[in-house]
Amino acid sequence: MDATLREALAARFPAVDLDQDVLLVPAADHYPLAALLKEQGYTLYVTVAASHHPGPEGDAFEVATVLRRPVRGAPSVAWRVVLGADPHLQSLYPLFPGADLQEREQLDLVGVRFDGHPNPVRLMLSEDWVGHPLRKDYAPNMPHAPWR
Amino acid sequence: MAVDQTNLSYEHPLYATMDKMPGITVATTTVDMLLTWGLKNSLWTFAMATSCCGIEFMHANGNRTDLDQMGSVPRPSPRHADVMVMAGTITVKMAPRILRLWEQMPEPKWCIAMGSCAISGDFYRDMYSVVPGIDTMIPVDVYIPGCPPNGDDLMAGLKRLQEKVEAQRAGRWVEPEGRPETAKAILPALGRVIDRDGTQTERQLRACQSMGLDGNEHRQSDLVAKSAGLLSNLLKLKGR
Amino acid sequence: MDPIFQPFRDDPHYPLDRYEAAADLMLLNMGPQHPSTHGVFRLKLVLDGEIIVKAVPYMGYLHRGVEKMVEGLTFAQMTPIFNKHDYVSPMTNEQAYAVAVETALGIEVPRRARYIRTILAEIQRIASHLLWLSTFTLDMGGVIGGGAAMMMYNFREREDIFDLFEAVTGSRFHYNTHCIGGQRHDLPEGWVQRVRAFLDRQERAFDEYLRLIRNDIFDLRTKGVGVMSADLALGLGITGPNLRASGVDFDMRRDAPFHAYDEVEVRVAVAQGCDAYARYEVRMAEMRESVRILRLLLDQLPEGPICGSKPVKMANAVRVPDGRGYTAIEGPRGEIGTWLIGGGEDKGAKPFRLKIRPPSLHAMAAMSYLLPGHTVSDVVVVLGSLDPIMGEVDR
Ligand code: SF4
Numbered sequence: 001m002d003a004t005l006r007e008a009l010a011a012r013f014p015a016v017d018l019d020q021d022v023l024l025v026p027a028a029d030h031y032p033l034a035a036l037l038k039e040q041g042y043t044l045y046v047t048v049a050a051s052h053h054p055g056p057e058g059d060a061f062e063v064a065t066v067l068r069r070p071v072r073g074a075p076s077v078a079w080r081v082v083l084g085a086d087p088h089l090q091s092l093y094p095l096f097p098g099a100d101l102q103e104r105e106q107l108d109l110v111g112v113r114f115d116g117h118p119n120p121v122r123l124m125l126s127e128d129w130v131g132h133p134l135r136k137d138y139a140p141n142m143p144h145a146p147w148r
Numbered sequence: 149m150a151v152d153q154t155n156l157s158y159e160h161p162l163y164a165t166m167d168k169m170p171g172i173t174v175a176t177t178t179v180d181m182l183l184t185w186g187l188k189n190s191l192w193t194f195a196m197a198t199s200c201c202g203i204e205f206m207h208a209n210g211n212r213t214d215l216d217q218m219g220s221v222p223r224p225s226p227r228h229a230d231v232m233v234m235a236g237t238i239t240v241k242m243a244p245r246i247l248r249l250w251e252q253m254p255e256p257k258w259c260i261a262m263g264s265c266a267i268s269g270d271f272y273r274d275m276y277s278v279v280p281g282i283d284t285m286i287p288v289d290v291y292i293p294g295c296p297p298n299g300d301d302l303m304a305g306l307k308r309l310q311e312k313v314e315a316q317r318a319g320r321w322v323e324p325e326g327r328p329e330t331a332k333a334i335l336p337a338l339g340r341v342i343d344r345d346g347t348q349t350e351r352q353l354r355a356c357q358s359m360g361l362d363g364n365e366h367r368q369s370d371l372v373a374k375s376a377g378l379l380s381n382l383l384k385l386k387g388r
Numbered sequence: 389m390d391p392i393f394q395p396f397r398d399d400p401h402y403p404l405d406r407y408e409a410a411a412d413l414m415l416l417n418m419g420p421q422h423p424s425t426h427g428v429f430r431l432k433l434v435l436d437g438e439i440i441v442k443a444v445p446y447m448g449y450l451h452r453g454v455e456k457m458v459e460g461l462t463f464a465q466m467t468p469i470f471n472k473h474d475y476v477s478p479m480t481n482e483q484a485y486a487v488a489v490e491t492a493l494g495i496e497v498p499r500r501a502r503y504i505r506t507i508l509a510e511i512q513r514i515a516s517h518l519l520w521l522s523t524f525t526l527d528m529g530g531v532i533g534g535g536a537a538m539m540m541y542n543f544r545e546r547e548d549i550f551d552l553f554e555a556v557t558g559s560r561f562h563y564n565t566h567c568i569g570g571q572r573h574d575l576p577e578g579w580v581q582r583v584r585a586f587l588d589r590q591e592r593a594f595d596e597y598l599r600l601i602r603n604d605i606f607d608l609r610t611k612g613v614g615v616m617s618a619d620l621a622l623g624l625g626i627t628g629p630n631l632r633a634s635g636v637d638f639d640m641r642r643d644a645p646f647h648a649y650d651e652v653e654v655r656v657a658v659a660q661g662c663d664a665y666a667r668y669e670v671r672m673a674e675m676r677e678s679v680r681i682l683r684l685l686l687d688q689l690p691e692g693p694i695c696g697s698k699p700v701k702m703a704n705a706v707r708v709p710d711g712r713g714y715t716a717i718e719g720p721r722g723e724i725g726t727w728l729i730g731g732g733e734d735k736g737a738k739p740f741r742l743k744i745r746p747p748s749l750h751a752m753a754a755m756s757y758l759l760p761g762h763t764v765s766d767v768v769v770v771l772g773s774l775d776p777i778m779g780e781v782d783r
Contacts (some may be wrong), residue, residue, distance in 0.1 A: 071638070199475060
């Protein structure tokens with residue numbers, strides 16, 4: 001992380017610890033952070049990955065996003081947002097059109113809803129599939145009559 | 149679309165008249181031999197290529213192991229083809245379409261299961277979205293194991309199919325091929341089509357009819373209702 | 389292009405009923421079984437006559453649940469799985485996985501192993517681009533129309549490459565030759581000479597290809613078709629040759645070197661055309677560049693061990709502790725990334741969550757932006773020029 005970006009982030013998001021490899025960001029800062037990074041030249045939308053963390057005090061979800069600057073050195077910023085039992089997060093589609101399919105995939109497989117997504121339907125599985133396979137409580141060998 | 153077998157007649161009335169003509173048996177046998185020769189040496193393939201095995205199938209039709217020399221020309225449309233080569237993993241979302249494509253192929257038709265995914269689902273067979281083998285939906289004539297089987301294996305498989313076609317045309321009984329040894333240890337989640345009565349396939353066919361162009365895939369709720377019988381059957385199979 | 393289609397090019401979710409001839413539109417379903425969709429991909433096209441107004445991609449017909457499956461496997465068991473997403477460049481996929489785990493554990497890979505990886509990756513790049521070239525021309529010419537001729541030429545070289553890989557790994561594709569911390573197989577005797585001979589053949593073959601495909605029809609069908617601006621490409625997350633064809637000078641091999649790319653000079657091919665022709669240009673230039681890099685690498689190939697000081701032998705020996713990180717390498721189709729959360733079952737012997745970032749899925753997202761305003765016959769050209777592999781899109 002270069003100095004100018006660090007300064008900009010520290011000024012805008014004082015609560016975020018910038019020394020981590022993967023920044024831990026409150027859900028409310030998810031979209032503003034992406035907008036700021038885009039302004040700073042982090043224009044390459046790399047990926048979004050959601051995961052399910054069941055715990056003793058209920059389900060938790062984590063959504064990680066990675067952006068990159070397409071220049072020498074390929075600097076990237078990754079941050080994650082921790083969500084509660086009813087996971088929903090602001091969609092990045094207005095900033096990055098690539099978020100369309102990516103967020104649909106995470107919605108499909110993990111079941112994190114993205115607010116403001118233009119077409120929040122399943123991507124990989126058929127639309128009337130029940131459950132989200134990448135949740136930890138979904139059995140991998142779930143039968144699906146009559147095919148398996 | 150199951151055909152009502154009772155109303156079909158395979159015998160043409162001309163046959164009875166022809167049977168009485170002197171020397172006709174010699175002529176028909178000769179013609180029949182010619183037809184058999186033509187059929188077995190022009191098994192056009194329809195590559196139902198879903199994944200990696202499809203690439204190897206392309207290579208088999210490429211310049212090193214040239215399958216064209218056996219008369220097997222790859223056709224992009226099922227309506228031109230005699231043999232469906234199921235090359236690749238079958239998923240739940242794709243399965244109804246594969247069945248429909250199989251239905252679209254004109255008789256007589258044969259099916260080759262190429263690669264372990266098409267035979268038993270390979271190591272994906274236990275995943276929620278993978279169908280454990282093409283033989284749970286479609287009767288398979290020739291199994292070609294490998295991941296992926298290379299062109300020579302495919303050639304050997306086609307040769308086996310040619311022999312089978314010849315024997316079938318001559319009216320000889322052909323022992324149906326079993327799943328290869330490597331896959332035998334695994335009890336398929338669903339029984340093979342040829343091992344069970346026709347009801348399940350019919351259900352599957354009906355399920356495949358209920359998919360619309362616009363809607364995403366088959367309606368699962370319909371399916372659950374329709375396949376109650378299949379499920380009980382499945383449990384029986386599992387308990388076996 | 390008619391400006392009436394511009395709103396659909398800007399926003400694929402633009403409502404159809406605002407289109408002036410909305411009542412006359414026709415729906416055309418392409419796929420999931422279609423000879424030109426490079427696998428099982430479905431495209432719903434809304435047509436006004438022969439012009440596409442809107443294109444909606446559907447995928448998931450090859451969703452094999454890999455990300456769920458790897459959560460139940462140990463790290464050593466996983467390499468063969470990673471071959472199978474992108475079955476046209478299995479080698480680089482394996483490497484992306486190996487690099488991800490090595491980065492998470494801080495394992496140093498011996499120099500010879502890094503060289504071998506680079507060599508294999510570059511040969512794989514040639515093989516992958518060759519398949520792209522043959523399918524691209526096949527789509528445009530059709531099998532009967534003579535397009536298959538190109539495929540035969542390309543497959544001649546691809547078979548050579550398969551032989552080279554078979555000599556190293558024992559398999560034509562799906563190699564399983566990378567282990568965490570190094571390579572499983574060393575280069576056999578005389579392999580380097582065989583590669584050199586192959587490179588000479590390949591270099592001559594490029595001119596042959598050009599004589600076959602350079603004609604007016606090819607130019608007419610590719611120039612100005614599927615124009616993708618640099619901003620759109622970046623926003624969609626498109627990487628690799630497709631991004632470089634939009635004029636962005638970015639290549640992870642040069643800009644964030646992995647393997648042994650820091651020890652050779654990589655000349656990045658960039659084209660400014662942004663269209664299908666530019667993507668063709670970039671890939672052709674990349675193949676020639678790979679030949680040059682390979683010659684350099686073969687000259688410098690060092691001796692030494694191919695696996696780390698502590699070879700990972702036992703299946704459960706690798707444990708990735710709790711933590712998360714993103715690693716990426718440049719494959720033939722772009723950035724193959726891995727988002728890895730460690731500390732899964734069995735005290736970290738299995739990953740908690742492993743997300744593969746497939747470059748092809750991002751490329752598929754471009755379809756609905758590029759197609760409006762083109763004719764139906766351009767669909768296969770645009771699709772082919774993006775070079776998607778459906779196994780990787782769906783996983
Ligand atoms: S058998 Fe192997 S090569 Fe064939 S589709 Fe399955 S994984 Fe791919």
